[in-house]
Amino acid sequence: MVVTDFISQIKKLGIKTLSGVPDSALKPFCDYINGVGKEQFTHYVPANEGAAVGIAIGEYLATGIPVCVYMQNSGLGNIVNPITSLANEEVYGIPMLLLIGYRGEPGTKDEPQHKYMGKITEPLLDVLGIEHVVLGKELSEQEVDAGFDRAAQKLREGKQFAFVLKRDFLVNEQKSVYTNHNSLVREDAIAEIIKALDTSDVVISTTGKISREVYEQSDKIKGSHAQDFLTVGGMGHASMIAFGIAKEAEEKRVYCLDGDGAELMHMGSLAFIAKQNPNNLVHICLNNEAHESVGGMPTGCVGLSYAKVAETVGYEFVYCVDTIEELKQVLNEIKGKRKLTFIEIKVAMESRADLGRPKETAAENKDNFMRYHGVKG
Numbered sequence: 001m002v003v004t005d006f007i008s009q010i011k012k013l014g015i016k017t018l019s020g021v022p023d024s025a026l027k028p029f030c031d032y033i034n035g036v037g038k039e040q041f042t043h044y045v046p047a048n049e050g051a052a053v054g055i056a057i058g059e060y061l062a063t064g065i066p067v068c069v070y071m072q073n074s075g076l077g078n079i080v081n082p083i084t085s086l087a088n089e090e091v092y093g094i095p096m097l098l099l100i101g102y103r104g105e106p107g108t109k110d111e112p113q114h115k116y117m118g119k120i121t122e123p124l125l126d127v128l129g130i131e132h133v134v135l136g137k138e139l140s141e142q143e144v145d146a147g148f149d150r151a152a153q154k155l156r157e158g159k160q161f162a163f164v165l166k167r168d169f170l171v172n173e174q175k176s177v178y179t180n181h182n183s184l185v186r187e188d189a190i191a192e193i194i195k196a197l198d199t200s201d202v203v204i205s206t207t208g209k210i211s212r213e214v215y216e217q218s219d220k221i222k223g224s225h226a227q228d229f230l231t232v233g234g235m236g237h238a239s240m241i242a243f244g245i246a247k248e249a250e251e252k253r254v255y256c257l258d259g260d261g262a263e264l265m266h267m268g269s270l271a272f273i274a275k276q277n278p279n280n281l282v283h284i285c286l287n288n289e290a291h292e293s294v295g296g297m298p299t300g301c302v303g304l305s306y307a308k309v310a311e312t313v314g315y316e317f318v319y320c321v322d323t324i325e326e327l328k329q330v331l332n333e334i335k336g337k338r339k340l341t342f343i344e345i346k347v348a349m350e351s352r353a354d355l356g357r358p359k360e361t362a363a364e365n366k367d368n369f370m371r372y373h374g375v376k377g
Contacts, residue, residue: 208293
């Protein structure tokens with residue numbers, strides 16, 4: 001379906017506001033609303049999907065008009081609380097339209113972190129009491145129209161309705177390309193970090209292209225990626241995984257490689273880590289001001305200084321760099337120090353077209369990581 005026709009259907013529901021976290025399965029939709037769609041809707045990209053639901057509730061309370069909330073199906077976990085304890089018809093009865101990217105659709109090939117969520121996406125919506133329709137290119141125009149008619153009915157009843165969109169459903173020939181003004185290539189920065197590692201060091205990398213680049217650069221530079229735990233799912237939780245390792249393996253230096261989008265998603269972790277003050281943790285934020293791994297839409301916090309946030313909550317050593325020379329200097333400087341450290345690295349919106357993916361399963365990555373450090377699972 002052409003995205004402009006889909007947008008027209010959303011408008012017919014009376015919706016004026018869109019709020020969500022982008023997904024590659026929704027890329028035609030995200031490209032549209034980040035381009036010409038800016039003039040047609042009020043649009044927010046909050047820190048996480050639960051926050052998007054919060055915005056939808058507030059907007060409805062202020063206007064009486066439902067909001068469209070969009071997300072990857074992995075984001076369903078973040079909306080369970082506000083949907084069940086606030087929006088549900090047995091509580092406040094707040095209508096909203098949900099657009100959910102269908103990653104890990106049963107019977108299709110996808111990344112390992114999406115497999116189980118894909119399997120339970122529809123059953124989870126059933127448990128939440130949210131009627132839904134799966135949209136794919138095999139549906140006729142009449143079937144799509146019938147889905148929107150049903151959505152309109154549910155919204156009038158003060159309920160939520162969801163469209164689960166397969167990757168092949170929407171088509172948008174007008175691409176929206178976001179760029180920033182940074183020149184440092186993220187993979188080059190990651191390569192410098194890998195070069196600086198000792199054999200006893202640990203790397204915890206966040207979901208998306210960062211973990212893919214860590215995997216490839218580790219193999220290229222070290223000949224192995226056994227030192228790396230690739231947090232391929234669970235966006236926003238890599239720093240707490242790194243914290244858990246740092247506290248239980250105090251003799252090791254733990255490097256957490258986060259993205260700015262992941263940092264935003266659960267930013268309270270920064271304050272918690274600072275309070276606990278593990279002196280062997282080096283927390284690195286690779287900041288390109290965008291959700292690059294899921295299509296490149298800018299975050300809702302472009303221009304935010306993550307270094308200043310880390311400094312405010314209590315990280316002891318804080319740095320912000322935007323050149324490879326500055327990064328090398330900082331990595332060398334912290335080598336002999338045992339203090340909780342935060343490094344913000346401002347990087348470009350750029351990645352290789354031939355960037356590979358891990359060859360091992362997630363479970364094999366875990367086993368290899370634990371075995372390298374002499375831990376039995």
